[in-house]
Amino acid sequence: KHRQVTAAGPGGVGKTRLALAVAADLADDFPDGVWFVDLVPVTDPGRVGAAVAAAVGAGDQPGRDIDDAVLAALAEHRALLVLDNCEQVRDGVAPFLERLLTACPRLYVLATSRARLMVPFERVFPVPPLSRDGGDESDAVALFMDRAAAVGWPPGPTVSEGVVAICERLDGMALAIELAAARWSTLGLDGLTAGLSDQLRTLSGGARADDRHRSVRAVLDWSHDLLEPQDRALLRRVSVFVTPFTADAAAEVAAFTPLDASAVFDGLGRLAEQNLLSVTPSETGTRYQARETIRQYGTERLTDAGERTVVRSRHAQWCLAAAEALSGSGDADWRVRFDAVADDVRAALAWAADRPERREDACRLARLLAGLAFTRNLLGEAQQRYEQAARLAGDAAGASALREAAAVA
Structure with a gap:
């Protein structure tokens, strides 16, 4: 071993x-x-x-x-x-x-x-792509059949040859196959074959290893283009979350023109149906999450749309509110609630700390996270965050007080 x-x-x-x-x-x-x-x-x-x-x-x-x-x-x-x-x-x-x-x-x-x-x-x-050996008995086809059946319309034996061809065109890449299969119930074999062929032809050429990456990129582009404009906006905006998030959290961050809160709630369900988000129950409510490849794709789209700064700012404000709510809470589920949002708070702090215009927000986030980490018995992080807050503080008295707190932590 x-x-x-x-x-x-x-x-x-x-x-x-x-x-x-x-x-x-x-x-x-x-x-x-x-x-x-x-x-x-x-x-x-x-x-x-x-x-x-x-x-x-x-x-x-x-x-x-x-x-x-x-x-x-x-x-x-x-x-x-x-x-x-x-x-x-x-x-x-x-x-x-x-x-x-x-x-x-x-x-x-x-x-x-x-x-x-x-x-x-x-x-x-x-890690090799899923095997296509064995035709309709292959691992790639088995995954396609399973995901297509999950959306309510399992492919029958009469289309197995076409499914084999789709999996071959997608180079056996698991994510590409799952996203294509999610569209089976609405497009069928003909629609999938035509849509994927056009997208893959656009991105064809280059080394074989690069082609495997292009297969995923092509299906992400294709899946994205099939979404309604509001759902495209939602997908790119929720890419700012680094951990599973609730519908309410998504609404706080993503609900601005052209989306309102109801459009966010409805859109989350549609994105989940298309395998662009996963849905999991938790102690703090139903949570949604994009797999990392999809999240990175959404981040690219966020930049392309010129929304990165506004969405990151809204995410930072949501993190501040969540941290402040936890700071004043003595609820029995406090630890679970902290663990659910801590990594997003850290990500928001890292983003804000690098931007002079967000220095005040960064200092508040660092100070709040320091206190929360201390309560959570993360003593090393508590000291680190108090020291970070002291560096970000705009006045000497505040910086001195935070350094004293760091020494205690």
Whole structure:
């Protein structure tokens, strides 16, 4: 066995699907547990260890770095750690893993990334597209059939040859197949074949590896173009959320011209029907989330529409309101509510801190997050955020008071 395997491949090829399947198959081999950590919400490479600590239940302790707490917690464990979406914080993942695998000799790590992580223990597994071998018995066709049936109209045997051809045109890319299958009930074989052929022809050419990426991009463009204008606006605006979000949160951020709150609520359901958003129940209500490839696509569209600044600003205001509500709350579900929004607050803070015109908002966010982190017993982060707030404070007295708070934390 290899201590650390990186499942590498382009966005949409099915890395997360593969990692979850492997973890499920190997669960019995790891008596001390299997942990899954999604790194999409982590915007600061220095917080990779904190994300792992939250997943494995390693508490922050005074005088101990959070990374050290993780090493101590896992030192004797025979366990599997699955780190998903490592590429955006690779500079933080690589040194953390090197320390972790050295200090925890019985620990194994399965990572997913668009590129190798370049750590000493690493074995890279290039994730292939879904197999098209076997025609209508192939893995690619099975996924298409399953997703088409989920939207209410399972393809019959008379169209199996056409479905095989669609999966072949999409290079077996899992995300592209799922998005195409979601349109089966409204377009049928002829509509899918014609629409995809036009889109793929536009993006054709280049190396084969690039063609696989183009297959996903083509289907994203095609799926986007089939949406009503209001739903296009909603998809790009909710891409600002880095963690699963509620309908009310989406309305706070996305409900401005041409959308109102009712259009947001209705649009979330339509986007979910088209596999552009996933829907999951939680302790704090139904939540929606776009897979990372779709979220990045939405972010591109947000920039193209000239809405990035206004949507990021509305997201920051929503985060401020959420943090202020938590600061004054003593509810029994406080911890769950904090964990549900903390990564969005961190992302909003990172965005605001880099913009002089948002300095006041950034200081408030840092100060609020510092207090919340302290209450949550994230002592290292509390100190970090108080120090950040002190740097952002506009007056000497305020900065001094915040530095004193940091010393206490």
